[in-house]
Amino acid sequence: MTAVRPLGPDQRAQAWADLAAGEFEVLVVGGGVTGAGVALDAATRGLRTAMVEARDFASGTSSRSSKLFHGGLRYLEQFDFGLVREALHERDLSVNRIAPHLVKPVPFLYPLTHHIWERPYVTAGLALYDGLARLGALSEPMPGQKHLTRSGARRMFPALKPDALVGAVRYYDAQADDARHTLTVALTAAAYGATVLNSAEVVAFTHAGGRVVGARVRNVETGEEVDVRSEVVVNATGVWTDDIQNLVGGRGRFHVRASKGVHIVVPRDRINGEVGLILRTEKSVLFVIPWGSHWIVGTTDTDWTLDKAHPAASRADIDYILEHVNQVLATPLTHDDITGVYAGLRPLLSGDSEMTSQLSREHAVARPMPGLVAVAGGKYTTYRPMAADAVDAVADDVSRTVPPSVTENIPLVGAEGYAAMVNSLDGLSQRWGIPHFRAEHLLNRFGSLTPEVLALAADAPELLQPVPGAEEYLMVEMVWGAAHEGALHLDDLLARRTRISIETPHRGVDSAEPVARAVAGVLGWDAERIANEVDSYRARVEAERRSQEAADDLEADAARVAAPDTRAVAVGRALH
Template identity: 55%
Template sequence: MSSQKLGARERETAIATLGDPDHELDVLVIGGGITGAGAALDAVTRGLSTGLVESRDWGFGTSSRSSKLVHGGIRYLEQMNFSLVREALVERGLLLQRIAPHLVRPVRFLYPVTAPGIERLYVGAGMLLYDLFARTGGIAPGVPWHRHVGRRRLAREAPGLRRGVFRGGLSYSDAQVDDARYVAMLVRTAASYGAHAANRVRVEGFLKVGERVVGVTARDLMTDAVFEIRAKQVVNATGVWTNDLQALVGERATFSVRASKGIHLVVPRDRFRSKYGLLLRTEKSVLFVIPWGRHWLIGTTDTDWELDKAHPAATAADIDYLLERVNRVLKTPLSRADVEGVFAGLRPLLAGESDETSKLSREHLVAQPVPGLVMVAGGKWTTYRVMAKDAIDAAADALDERVPASITDEVSVLGAEGYRAAWNRRSRIARAFEVHPTRIEHLLGRYGSLAHELLDLIRERPELGDPLPGADDYLGAEVVYAASHEGALHLDDVLARRTRISIEAWDRGASAAPVAAELMAGVLGWSRARVESEVSRYLARVEAERASQLELTDEAADRARLRAPEPSPDQDAEPEDPARSQ
């Protein structure tokens, strides 16, 4: 086992190992999203020497901008894609019960019906099949059976819905997750088993011997240093960037990936009352209204996107579309003034089956376009572990030695072991650390049994137990921990991904930014100029996002969003003091 930390020193050590000319990895994974992180964990737990590099932050792209759902996909039942639904539901059970019970939790939804009789029977049959599939994987599903909800019960349990719109419905359970937090914990888990993981490392080319890929040329974006990484097998798990990376190989792609933009709105939980989340049908797809702590998430759209992949932008038209659709069923309509946050993400869909992104495949493919290179793309967040397994299976088949089978269905994410016992003892823990019980529940739900590490920080520095300005749900200790243990290198890494302040706070994190930057500076050794630069760049990001959300077209929104500056190697090259992250 290696370190459970991903601080500055651990990153430097990983880069030194990756760039060692005398060191050849068995597997190098490119892409630090959910699939890449899963592939690194799969490879290293099979006993393979493993590297993982990400050009930005862990979970920067699609993997931090999803609907936050771990689900089977009700709508795929209508498409008769039973194998995909069953696979996803089995994975849901594993995540809830074994792999990450501290990060994945059940959530109850209402599937409303508008007519009695046949519609209720039709939907009920689908729900029964959904529940049965969830119980076929050899592990308890972790959620209850669906149930029918009559009109009177619906009025009592969801009084925020307009009377007369629905004739009752069916309630069923899926699960939800803080997607970005899960990715960071998954990378840490891979590193704890010995994977060499480094973010802010960009692959700029492939090393080849004849037609065979034998490694990559990479650039450390914190220092601008270029180095080579040697590997017997390279796995391209870059999601919507798959085509771009494939172009560096110089060979024709076996398949292509097409990006579909989906946006979500964040509104306060008190804007309408309901014990359920909602699944609503639209003319194009489905619309979810998802409970999210003290908020609701409303989404999503499904439109083609061919502009900047790093910063997909939500338009005013996207926002109005969601508000108009959800207001059809709400007693008190929502307006733009009710929207706390907005985020946009890109789905990596396998292209070719249809001109409409909503009809492109949600299954995944693994291919080997040239010797030494494995590509994995498509799929959905819930089935990341299966995608990772299939990718490493392909890489392992090309290795000379015999490689053990995947065991990630038995490997828990850091913080899972001991979580349930800690949850049962949360009142005692609260008294021992003199912290309010709700704070303990908050920390356990984000860090699991590792919550004691943050409580130790608070015990040493009581001021770290204070909430951040404008973001009462998050503590100063979480910022310090993100920089010392979770690989956060920039302010937006913390405000947008280690926490969700950028989408949950009314000011999108503007008030928290200066305080968070000072806390990170204490860990990473930032100068005063660096602190001011980080805050200035984050505020520019907030301003650019707000401006983009006033535009009517994707092109105009994209131009507005790209006005915010990106981190530059010159600024990032400022020496840091890794010892301060200990």
């Protein structure tokens, strides 16, 4: 089993020293799933690798997706069979080999609304979907489609209106906590020797002889700057791709447009159902996704040209989701039912179409100038082949032969030994005196690292208590996030290491102070810093609530960016 390298304060100090002193072959800019994937791919090919992220790991698109690992059923209608096949292969890899602790199968209903023609049409599409998934499957594939009458569908999903469907087809896809998955990819890259840093902003690029030979990186927490030497720099910044290209100078080979996707989160008891739903809309699809003790409902698909760091959901976005989901629910959802709301930006390769839902979900890799590789587009599910293609392009610029990608066979941290630990769940529960459901919750977040997480409570049993205001999580998870997972701020812990910010009606406000006090010793916070972190988090939540009452994007953006940013990052903030 690969030795896990913690990302705590001591390791952060060492990483800064390594950045300044080392000569890297690959410097990855961007700590979303694509950047983390590139860092892992490069490190496992034996390349000296560093990855820097200006904010927090997964703080952009990679924490704000629909949280699905899926082939993209709707892309079959666009005849994009290659993309669907690739994504289904990646789904299979993650569920069965790379990340079984994080990526789990989930059943969905596809309601049918037309007699005669629709069932054979959907049957053919899902048969193709299941068939593509079976090509080269690692193990027994997920269950195939199952046809249901209207009454059969309503037994699985009693919340559906009787007149909302004439029947349904059940099929399977998979889901994961995107932020935790991205973090785990980054932790795995570190385990294989990559230098990994968040709050590390690239502020300039170094050129020599017409090529990029490194970058100047600023410590967002202290203001310190270091020059990092690297044979190749990879721009893996998603919706910030064009901003970084402008910083480099010269023209890029492609452009990226941002499409805003908004989701709402509601308690599980607000919708009576056992499976997910996929619903057709006039623009795209709407998912109703089981999410622990909640449902995630979304998404929208609209152009976004405002602040990229904190895209804002407006009341119009939320009304759109409620209107469409309520068309099929016997008991309508209201604004009062909503626990959380989040908005993310899809990085779409710019094309001729003005409709963001029609822009390509394919990815692209380019070498705009010697020493610089850019990768963008794609789907979350296909992060691994995106990363492999980017490192293949890196090979043109490094001074030695680069072997092929091996990440198809590299389990993420926590995957090795996971199956055995599932079988000994009762023993884990008894040893630590925690209920079975809590042990299972931890196992599905940390995998085989779970005993190490719990070991933090060996001399501090109070850490086995639930987080105040967010009882699904334990305090030990917060301390682990600060000591081992690179969390530097309260919102790192409440919005990404956990999902308290969208899973509680108070959106984490009631948990903020107890969590800040629990991690203060690890992060070196005094009373003043604790108060500042709590105040900043409360301001963030208040700004998000105001934005979600705003009529349109302009008003929502103005309300959201009024809150102080815990990280003073220059690139990508819209000018107002």
